[in-house]
Amino acid sequence: MTNPTDLELIDRWRHEPAPLLPILHAFHDRDGYLSEEAIRTVADELRIPAADLFGTVTFYHHFSRSAPGQSAPRVCTGPICRLHGAETMLSDLQDQGATPMPCSGRCDVPIPVLKGHTTLSGLTAESLTPSRSPLPDPNPAGQVECVFAHIREPDRTSLAGYERTGGYEALTKAVKTLTPEAVIDMVDRSGLAGRGGAGFPTGRKWHYVRTAPGDPKTVVCNADEGEPGCFKDRTIMDYDPHGLIEGMVIAGYATGATRGFIYLRYEYPETELVLTQALAAAEAAGFVGDHILGSDFSFNLYIRRGAGAYICGEETSLLNSLEGKHPFPRNRPPYPTTNGFEDLPTVVNNVETLASVAPIVRHGADWYQSLGLGDHAGTKIISLSGDVRRPGNYEVPIGLPLQTLINDWAGGPLSGRTVQAVTMAGLSGGFLAGDDLNITLDDPTIRQKGSYLGAGGIMVFDDSRSMIEVAHDAMEFFAHESCGKCFPCRIGTTRLTERLNGEAKNLTHDQWLIEVEDLGRTMKETSACGLGQAAPLVTESLVRYFGDEVRKYVENSS
């Protein structure tokens, strides 16, 4: 088979919405990298200024501009993989042109190495084997689950397997028996809130989009799971792709949207295949496309793959990325609910949020409400990783004590060790330690401690770990991923990293503390998006819980 020509690659996508990323990926896959000639051709054909397209390509970490490029190994050097020896792996694969990549969302199967479209994993370069997502263990406490309720059923990814336990019944119920407003009301009453981190009430967001002027409206699934320590969305998509698709179509029905996108992170190539096959099956069965279930409601769904940029998990960066623009976050307000994809009303929801929708529509708002403990509504999937016996994804009732999760559900720390600290919200929530480990997993409680639950990544560090190093690696990640749009984040993440790597040698302990506090305060309060606002939680919590270690570290480095 001969390679497709430039124009064939471009013509495959140019008439679909959001064509730039798939076109760039097509060239990247064909040639192994994005040549100057390829970028010029795409710029000409899509009428994008060459300088703009060049700049945008350089923004994405995974677009190579020279060989070996696309097929060279990328080694995850996220916080958990570093604990397992990722740096050794990286140097062992140097001869193959290996490059590091930030947390690639597989903290449950370290150390992932991405080669082209294949994910390998292993603890040494010799032991690398193709890696699948582990299925979540059956709920250790026998709790009723929402998202994971049927995920362990065999053949769940096929349409038949999905339909065997009520798949697409919710969509059928919604389209045939409920008005869009009734669906929104049901989601609203369930208490479902954004599971990607922000926790905005889903029903209210849908209502805003439904009532916002402008067509066509869009549903975007944020599957750019880039937060270190988070790997739940991958598991959902790998084992229950129809659960996500059904939730998206219902969201389309409720909001009046006629098109949807799944924006999938680059690091999940196998997941793209699973989603593509599931989408084709759903289209063939009439659950996606024109006149769904014989109604007037039509909804087309497209899968778009990111190219390696944490910031594209920020919803307005994601929208710019989809539109082929430089993926800086937008200024808000206006919000995507009124000015989203192509400046039209848009729902942006996380995978887990959308995967919760079909069960809610099937079982009712009260059912979902009741899954939480006490006054809390619903469930949350926690990606638990690091120094625990059984890392993995756990669907917990909101309000579950953290200690119950770590000790009872996940088997507790490794033998002879104690838990020194955990991260919250992946990395963005900073650390909790000491008595604050006795929290319950719900946002009001965690926010009292100056942190937040976020996307639900919790990394555990036992007493063998240097928290200064962990904090440094965390801040280095934020500096690496800072987009460069706003001053406090662009400069602040770098300055805080330097203050954790021994480079700021001329500071006394007092000066160090004042500088770190001043940087942190201004980043928190003036940064343009969540990245810069959250990053200083790392240093803030480090100083709060590990003041003695900080003092020793600063005194030793000066």
Next chain:
Amino acid sequence: MNQNGHHPKQKTIILNGREVAFFEGETVYEVAQRNQQDIPTLCYDDRLEPFGGCRLCVVDVEGMRNPVASCTFQATPGLVVNTHTERIETHRKTLLEMVVSENRELEVDPLRGYASQELTDLVSLYEAQTGRFQGSQSGTTNTEDDNPFIFRDYDLCISCYRCVRVCAEEEGDYAISIMNRGFETQITTEFNGLLKDSACTFCGQCVQTCPTGALGDLKAMRAASIPLPIAKTRTICPYCGVGCSVDVLTKGDQIVGIHPAMDGPANEGALCIKGQFAFDFVQHGDRLKTPLIRGEDGRFHPASWDEALDRAADGFQKVEEQYGRHAVYGVASGRAPHEAAYTMQKFIRAGYGTHNIDNCSRA
């Protein structure tokens, strides 16, 4: 009218304790500017879409936990805004100290460009301490860019992207863009080549909007060592019919540079390569200092003004007598002063009674 002098139907906000009116769509920053409440900025240029990058313009809005960027935040009725609270001023000072920490030097010659003193002035105003937050410096300098007009010293770049935005939004060239991300961000051309190989038209607008002198006017910078103050004279660019307002910069008797007039009604700060950079001819060594008359030998010979004018008048008269007044056609030079152009057309129109008058660079 109510007690504050506003029409009851007019929408208002409370700005620093005073009720002030706003127009639909106005940002808080614009309302504050109109009411003489100066808010510092570095990424703002009122000709461009608000960007919200530098965060210096943050203000406190009642009911909002974090400060908001006033340049992007639209006024809504009843908004209570404070632009200079202690917390806001502290943030501004810290932000300026952060910006200074990534730059090699603060003092740059004002001849680099119109806005080149913005950062330096703000650092003085806020008494921001230089030397805090020390660490690596951002930006890779590109002073080797081989062109006679634009100096690119990215050691001084603070990533406000005003150059990129003015190039796209005002000039429509899209010659430069943003490469990489975060602290590694770098202003680039397509494939990081030279400006002359890019879509750049050397209009110089990037230079004039740069708030740190990272971009400099190479022609003006030649005069940096002349120990005289810079004087500005407002005039209109003579090159074409658009009528761009410019400020001619002089040191003593010497023209050293051109600034576009940001308040010029025709250009609002825009110029083209000629208006911006082509002024050397005025004081060029090759310029004639005395009239020349072509002699019988076919060569030019210096002459007095009387001789030269007599000779010219003689020629004009002969043409008119022989072929009539419409046989005369005057073309004024774009490099001549406006007064000369005016006199020229007067001479042709009033003197000969013909409309055969034009200018070499009629656009």
